[in-house]
Amino acid sequence: MPDSKTNLSMRPLSMPIEEAMRTQRSIRRLLPDPVDDALLLHLIELAFQAPVGGNRQNLEFLIVRERAVKARMARLNRVAWGSYGRIWRLFARNDPKTLRTMDAVSWAADHYEEIPALVIPCLRWTSYGPIVSGVRLPFPDFYAAIYYGSAFPAIQNFLLAARAAGLGASLTVMPLWSTLLARRALGLPPWTSPIAVIPVGWPRGRYGPTTRKPVGDVVHVDRYGNRPYQGHDAEETHPRNA
Amino acid sequence: MPDSKTNLSMRPLSMPIEEAMRTQRSIRRLLPDPVDDALLLHLIELAFQAPVGGNRQNLEFLIVRERAVKARMARLNRVAWGSYGRIWRLFARNDPKTLRTMDAVSWAADHYEEIPALVIPCLRWTSYGPIVSGVRLPFPDFYAAIYYGSAFPAIQNFLLAARAAGLGASLTVMPLWSTLLARRALGLPPWTSPIAVIPVGWPRGRYGPTTRKPVGDVVHVDRYGNRPYQGHDAEETHPRNA
Numbered sequence: 001m002p003d004s005k006t007n008l009s010m011r012p013l014s015m016p017i018e019e020a021m022r023t024q025r026s027i028r029r030l031l032p033d034p035v036d037d038a039l040l041l042h043l044i045e046l047a048f049q050a051p052v053g054g055n056r057q058n059l060e061f062l063i064v065r066e067r068a069v070k071a072r073m074a075r076l077n078r079v080a081w082g083s084y085g086r087i088w089r090l091f092a093r094n095d096p097k098t099l100r101t102m103d104a105v106s107w108a109a110d111h112y113e114e115i116p117a118l119v120i121p122c123l124r125w126t127s128y129g130p131i132v133s134g135v136r137l138p139f140p141d142f143y144a145a146i147y148y149g150s151a152f153p154a155i156q157n158f159l160l161a162a163r164a165a166g167l168g169a170s171l172t173v174m175p176l177w178s179t180l181l182a183r184r185a186l187g188l189p190p191w192t193s194p195i196a197v198i199p200v201g202w203p204r205g206r207y208g209p210t211t212r213k214p215v216g217d218v219v220h221v222d223r224y225g226n227r228p229y230q231g232h233d234a235e236e237t238h239p240r241n242a
Numbered sequence: 243m244p245d246s247k248t249n250l251s252m253r254p255l256s257m258p259i260e261e262a263m264r265t266q267r268s269i270r271r272l273l274p275d276p277v278d279d280a281l282l283l284h285l286i287e288l289a290f291q292a293p294v295g296g297n298r299q300n301l302e303f304l305i306v307r308e309r310a311v312k313a314r315m316a317r318l319n320r321v322a323w324g325s326y327g328r329i330w331r332l333f334a335r336n337d338p339k340t341l342r343t344m345d346a347v348s349w350a351a352d353h354y355e356e357i358p359a360l361v362i363p364c365l366r367w368t369s370y371g372p373i374v375s376g377v378r379l380p381f382p383d384f385y386a387a388i389y390y391g392s393a394f395p396a397i398q399n400f401l402l403a404a405r406a407a408g409l410g411a412s413l414t415v416m417p418l419w420s421t422l423l424a425r426r427a428l429g430l431p432p433w434t435s436p437i438a439v440i441p442v443g444w445p446r447g448r449y450g451p452t453t454r455k456p457v458g459d460v461v462h463v464d465r466y467g468n469r470p471y472q473g474h475d476a477e478e479t480h481p482r483n484a
Contacts (some may be wrong), residue, residue, distance in 0.1 A: 013260040017406045020259045021288045021399055037463075038476070045457040045476040046263045050398055051413050057455060066464040144386055145415045145437060152394030153413070156292055157263055159395070160402075164259045171293050171395070173387045187465045195387060213299060215287040221279075222308040223429045234280070234287040 013046075015164035023207045024160055027168030028104040030201030032114040037063070039165065040117060040200070046161045047121075050153035053146040059154055062186060062194075064118040072185035073197065074112030077175040081109045084174070097211075108170075108199060119158065119169075119198040123151055124191055151195040158198065168203030171196055255288075257406035265449045266402055269410030270346040272443030274356040279305070281407065282359060282442065288403040289363075292395035295388040301396055304428060304436075306360040314427035315439065316354030319417040323351045326416070339453075350412075350441060361400065361411075361440040363393055366433055393437040400440065410445030413438055 044061050052059065064070055085102065092098035108115070155171060162169040175197050176182045182194050216229030286303050294301065306312055327344065334340035350357070397413060404411040417439050418424045424436050458471030 012258065014258045016254065016256040017259045017262045017402060018255040018288060021291045021403070024291065024293070026293060037471075041457055041461060041471060041474075041476040044461055045454075046260060048454050048457055048460065049263045049266065049452055051266070051268060051401065053415075057460075060460045060462065062462045062464075062466060064464055069464060142415060142419050142421070144390065145418065148386065148390030149394050149397075149413065149415065149438065152391050153398035153401070155391075156395035156398040157402075159293065160259060160399075161263070171391065173295070173384060173391065176387065177384045179384070189466060192466065196391065210291055212287075212290050215283055215290055218290065218299075218302045219283060219286055220302065220304045222304075222306055222311060224304060224431060224434065229279075229283060232283075234283040 013161055013164040017160075020160050020164045022209055024163045025207055025210050026101075026104070026170035027203045027205050027207065028108040028170050028199070029204040030108075030111075030115055030168050030199065031204055032116060033202050035116045035167065035200055035202065039167070040119065043158050043161045043165065043167075044119070047154040047158035050157045052150040052154070058124045059151055060122045060124060060192065062118075062120040062122060062188075064120060064186070065116070067113055069186065070113050070115065070118060073118060073175045073182075074109070076177070076181060076185060077112055077172075077197075078109055080174045080177045081105065085109075104205075112199075115199045116201040117199075119200055120186065121151055121155055121158075121195050121198070122188060122192045123147065123195055148195070155196055155198070162200065163207055166203070166207075167200060168205065169198050169200045171198060173197065255403055255406040259402075262402050262406045264451055266405045267449055267452050268343075268346070268412035269445040269447050269449065270350040270412050270441070271446040272350075272353075272357055272410050272441065273446055274358060275444050277358045277409065277442060277444065281409070282361065285400050285403045285407065285409070286361070289396040289400035292399045294392040294396070300366045301393055302364045302366060302434065304360075304362040304364060304430075306362060306428070307358070309355055311428065312355050312357065312360060315360060315417045315424075316351070318419070318423060318427060319354055319414075320351055322416045322419040323347065327351075346447075354441075357441045358443040359441075361442055362428065363397055363400075363437050363440070364430060364434045365389065365393055365437055390437070397438055397440070404442065405449055408445075408449075409442060410447070411440050411442045413440060415439070 040063055047061070048059065064073070085105065089099070089102055092102065159169050159171060173196050176194050179193055183190070186194060188194065214231055214233050216227065216232035219229055220226055221228055282305055290301065306315070327348065331341070331344055334344065401411050401413060415438050418436050421435055425432070428436060430436065456473055456475050458469065458474035461471055462468055463470055
């Protein structure tokens with residue numbers, strides 16, 4: 001599909017928003033073919049439109065293409081996956097759907113160095129909460145929500161835009177199990193923390209609908225436990241369909 | 243605009259994704275006119291398509307319409323805004339753009355009880371990190387990223403979908419400055435934490451483009467500080483435009 005790989009960044013992404021949301025999924029099996037910086041910049045520009053706490057614009061993006069840096073992240077990822085993955089596989093041993101996901105995670109761990117680009121959103125947190133010589137003190141929930149809430153909306157914009165561009169991507173945090181080691185592997189200064197790692201490349205797999213509980217099961221009205229739409233999907237709640 | 247208020251939930255949202263992202267902004271001045279549950283369910287269904295850590299699907303949504311509950315949240319919001327707002331206004335006294343934002347935040351604080359609906363995403367965190375009798379111990383960055391990273395992508399989907407539906411919304415955390423008081427005001431059980439409050443209604447204001455730094459200023463390649471695209475917007479990084 002050479003056509004979808006060229007000049008995408010020059011055209012605004014035109015996929016209808018609902019289609020993008022309903023067919024977004026983690027694409028972990030990626031081709032080694034290169035991805036244009038211009039396209040990544042386009043996606044990051046869209047990511048950067050997302051809301052941030054107090055309009056601080058403290059989010060930065062590191063694009064990692066260099067094999068040596070990717071190899072360091074691959075090692076961190078394998079350490080975490082080697083222990084966490086084993087436990088997870090045990091818990092999920094009777095759940096074929098989760099086991100399929102885990103196979104894809106394993107595949108990515110095995111091919112980490114060949115991923116064309118890692119996009120790593122980072123927060124400069126000098127203006128978030130109390131800091132003592134580069135070490136952020138544990139902050140209350142409220143601050144944590146402002147902090148992470150200034151990064152993950154942008155990350156979701158990036159993932160949706162990647163989906164609309166036909167580029168494979170997934171949201172991971174496993175290589176960041178130690179902020180200290182991750183910061184060292186990436187050469188980040190102490191005032192910047194990596195928030196997630198998004199491996200990006202042209203997909204081997206395909207995008208498609210995800211499965212979710214009926215929305216009525218997770219919606220409470222006025223008080224917790226009052227679920228008038230339980231078991232219903234959105235369409236069924238409309239008066240004309242009820 | 244009665245037309246845009248009816249049966250929206252029956253049609254898939256068709257706004258091109260890039261347009262939605264580039265014109266999303268916080269709409270805080272809202273009309274008191276009611277918003278259909280069917281439309282909110284539609285937006286929440288789209289929110290729920292976003293990625294969650296380990297596919298846990300632990301996110302829930304509380305829709306608050308009851309005036310008494312809104313009044314309790316209004317009080318919490320005013321307590322925080324009364325102190326934080328004063329400090330913020332002092333720091334921003336020479337920044338007209340921030341002062342305009344603050345006027346909108348003040349307007350919302352003054353009219354909180356008339357907001358047609360508060361949508362409050364909550365996380366059941368029984369499967370996140372160590373818990374001792376209902377109190378979550380401070381968890382490391384890694385867990386916090388999985389936790390908040392399971393809510394804010396969905397929140398961003400909700401905000402984008404609201405924008406595509408022409409509905410006004412904004413991402414706030416101020417009424418949640420005390421998780422304990424907020425949980426009590428909302429009647430939430432101890433195993434569920436409110437993550438954000440999204441006031442929703444038909445807009446008095448308009449959506450439109452936001453201002454951001456050039457994307458090249460926030461993109462580092464391979465190592466922190468290496469910013470080959472500094473000062474450039476996405477289009478200018480393309481070979482044909484360079």
